[in-house]
Amino acid sequence: MVDHKTNGMLLEVDGIETCYGLSQVLFGLSLAIRPGEMVSLMGRNGMGKTTTIRSIMGLTQARAGTIRFSGQETRRLPSYRIAQLGIGLVPEGRQIFPNLTVTENLVAASTNRLGASDPWTLDKIHALFPRLAERGGNMGNQLSGGEQQMLAIGRALMTNPKLLILDEATEGLAPLIREEIWNCLSLLKSRGQSILVIDKNVGHLTRICDRHYIIERGRTVWSGTSDQLMAEPDLQHRYLGI
Incomplete structure (x- = not known):
């Protein structure tokens, strides 16, 4: 049995399935974040990124799989308790x-x-x-x-x-404001803040994030470092439309 309090992960999402009514959105999705890491969640619109965040926060409860934060299972906790454990959310729409x-x-x-x-x-x-x-x-x-x-x-x-989550960090913002937000996130990372970010700007994400997860139709289809992602333009075109 894995001791999740000592395996070095701050957040572990393992095989979660999430539905809205009879419509299933996430199909065994997994990701993990270490303390001090900045990690991106990428994918086209409608592939389950925001639902992943809602599942982590307990706003839409996953019906299967496990979610652990700081070693504690959180999947069945109410959203306010999950926030109290140390997750700060910058939601889509602010x-x-x-x-x-x-x-x-x-x-x-x-x-x-x-x-x-x-x-x-x-x-x-x-x-x-x-x-x-x-x-x-x-x-x-x-x-x-x-x-x-x-x-x-x-x-x-x-x-x-302990973990800052941003859903669509710079969506719809003017270019100068976007740069200010990215500079802020880079500063936070340099101070050791753990961050999970959703955004469409692959250039900025690959410059400051440690690792990336790409999801397609509610499943994790790729994960790796910025160097690995930049070395695979076909991957970006297939899953991100770039």
Whole structure:
């Protein structure tokens, strides 16, 4: 029997199957992340990337397989308990609180439940994203898409997560804002933050991620390093449409 508390993995997803009603979306999908790694989840639209994230977070419960975080089985836990174990989510669509100010959005999420030695504070988030300091008194629904994404990342970091998950990290953002988000993620990685990211920008992903998983129709069809992915253009064309 494998001792999952000592095998070096922060997150292990093994053979999960997830359905929406009678429609099955994930078919035995597997992936894993080590502490301090930045890993991407790639694939065309509709192949199950967001459902994978929802399954990890307990928002849509997998009906089979195992999900372990920090050695603890989480598949049957409610989503709030999974978040409390140390997973911060930046969801697709951002889902910030529209009727709270930027500062209130950040402070509302603030917690150091796991006792981080150097926890995120409002000042640190402002240093990461100066625009959030400038817009602190604005309501969430008064922000641009890029500012909302910065706020969603800042809000997730204020929970001091062991693992940060971003679903469509730069989707629909202006080029300059995209660069700011990628620079932020690169900085977070350099500080040892574990990250799972979904995005379509293969160039940026291969520059800063350690490893990649490609999924097709709810199954893991390939995994490997950035060098391995860049060496296989046929793979990118087949599964990513590049």
